[in-house]
Amino acid sequence: MNRPASRIVYVNGDYVPEDEAKVSVFDRGFLMADAVYEVTSVLDGRLIDFPGHAARLARSMAELDMESPVTEAELLAIHRELVARNGIDEGLVYLQITRGNPGDRDFAFPDPARVKGSVVLFTQSKPGLADSPAAKAGIKVIGIPDIRWGRRDIKTVQLLYPSMGKMMAKKAGVDDAWFTEEGGVVTEGTSNNAYIVTDGRIVTRQLSADILHGITRAAVLRFAREAQMVVEERPFTLDEAKAAEEAFVTSASAFVMPVVEIDGAAIGTGRPGPVATRLREIYLEESRRAAM
Ligand code: PMP
Numbered sequence: 435m436n437r438p439a440s441r442i443v444y445v446n447g448d449y450v451p452e453d454e455a456k457v458s459v460f461d462r463g464f465l466m467a468d469a470v471y472e473v474t475s476v477l478d479g480r481l482i483d484f485p486g487h488a489a490r491l492a493r494s495m496a497e498l499d500m501e502s503p504v505t506e507a508e509l510l511a512i513h514r515e516l517v518a519r520n521g522i523d524e525g526l527v528y529l530q531i532t533r534g535n536p537g538d539r540d541f542a543f544p545d546p547a548r549v550k551g552s553v554v555l556f557t558q559s560k561p562g563l564a565d566s567p568a569a570k571a572g573i574k575v576i577g578i579p580d581i582r583w584g585r586r587d588i589k590t591v592q593l594l595y596p597s598m599g600k601m602m603a604k605k606a607g608v609d610d611a612w613f614t615e616e617g618g619v620v621t622e623g624t625s626n627n628a629y630i631v632t633d634g635r636i637v638t639r640q641l642s643a644d645i646l647h648g649i650t651r652a653a654v655l656r657f658a659r660e661a662q663m664v665v666e667e668r669p670f671t672l673d674e675a676k677a678a679e680e681a682f683v684t685s686a687s688a689f690v691m692p693v694v695e696i697d698g699a700a701i702g703t704g705r706p707g708p709v710a711t712r713l714r715e716i717y718l719e720e721s722r723r724a725a726m
Contacts, residue, residue, distance in 0.1 A: 442519045443556040444512050449519065452556065461552055463532025465539055467592040469552075470494040471530040474513065475686050476522050476557075477564055477718070480725035481513055483686065486649035491529070494588045500533055501546040504553055510726075516557050525559040526687055530591060563687070564718055572694030572706045573609035573683075577672045578602055580613030580621045587643045599624040608695070610683070615644075618671040626683035626691070627651040630675045631709045637678075640667040650684040650717070657716045663709070672696065680707030689721075690714035 445455045463469035472487040488506045495502055504512070513527050532552045536544035582595050599611040603624075612628050613621045621639060622628050627648040629638040636658055641647050658665050675681050681693035681701045690713045692706035701707075 441556060442516065443554070444516055445554050446552055449515065455554070457532075457552055457554065458535040460537055460539065461532055461535045462544075463530065463552060463591060466533075466541075467590060468498075468543075469530050469532035469591045470498065470500070470589050471528065471591050472589065473526050473528055473686050475526045475563065475689075476517055477524055477722055477725060479517060479523050480722075481510075481517070481527070482721045482725050483649045483653060484510060484513065484726055486652060487529075487686070490589060490647065490649060491531070494590070495531065497585070497588050498533075498590075499543065500531070500551060502531065503534075503551045504531075512555055516555055520557045520559070522557050522559055524561050524563040525557055526563075527555060527557050529553075529555045560687075564689070566688075566691075568609070569689075569691055569714060570706065572692035574695035575610045575612050575623070575693055576603055576606050576608055576697050577614045577618070577620070578611045580615050582613070585643050586621070586645055587641075587647055589646060596624040612672065612675075612696070614672050618673060619669045620672055620675060621645050623683045623685075626685035626688060628675075628693075629682050629684070630670055630678035631680035631682075631707060632670075632674065632678045634679070635664040635666050636709065637666045637668060637670050639669050648684055648686075650686055650689065653721065654684050654690060654713055654717055657720055658713060661712075661716060676701070678702070680709050682707075682710035682713070684717075690717050 441452045442449050443452050443455050472491050474487045475482045534549040534551045536549050578599050603611045611624050620628050622645045639645055655665050676696050676699040679702045683691050690710055692710040694701055694704050
């Protein structure tokens with residue numbers, strides 16, 4: 435196994451070597467997937483879109499009646515400390531907050547006054563994240579049924595079906611999968627938001643409980659509108675996507691990633707298109723400028 439060098443991770447107030455980090459077997463994150471998370475990318479040793487990720491974390495916790503054991507200012511300080519201690523230039527910071535360890539297994543939520551949530555953060559170094567070969571070639575996806583629960587707007591760690599989706603993609607010899615509902619309507623990718631470009635317009639599904647409210651999505655749509663591109667927030671089908679001029683996905687760790695093939699059908703020229711390529715450039719440039 436190709437393991438990264440030992441990292442310093444953060445667990446409930448302490449910075450410890452990864453081999454010494456401990457979470458209880460009774461932690462509800464472990465037993466019930468009763469936990470939320472965020473992934474913030476790091477470029478030039480600085481955090482991309484941190485305020486957006488912090489705001490979505492607060493919203494996820496509020497939707498689940500979870501009380502945050504840390505403030506946003508504390509979280510920012512922990513992120514920065516981990517980036518510094520692990521010498522991250524390009525990569526990401528993973529953050530997870532669980533409902534904590536009630537000392538036993540029970541479906542009912544513990545009293546938050548008695549049981550504090552667990553907070554875990556760690557870094558992943560990813561040199562070449564921005565200058566990615568995948569972004570130059572584009573990725574291939576397949577469509578698979580969306581059988582996830584109905585609150586996909588809450589960023590929980592219930593990632594079994596998205597993991598299965600990645601495995602279905604791998605088995606089909608492609609890079610990722612797009613989830614589809616009745617009538618072949620696309621919701622989003624396994625770990626990203628999905629877009630097409632048709633008649634020169636950028637089309638992506640509108641926000642609702644059906645999809646995660648991507649932080650990269652919000653930034654990319656803002657930059658697209660500022661660049662006078664036309665954005666349409668509406669559902670689209672996999673068939674419409676196959677006939678589109680371009681397709682792409684966005685996420686905190688992939689930024690803007692062109693999609694060049696869906697279910698074996700080449701999209702447009704079968705090469706990354708000008709809209710996705712331009713949006714990736716603008717996103718990286720603007721995000722680097724605003725990084726903290
Ligand atoms: N949808 C899903 C299902 C995801 O898991 C993610 C990434 N966590 C996204 C969309 C993209 O969100 P963001 O841009 O905030 O990373």
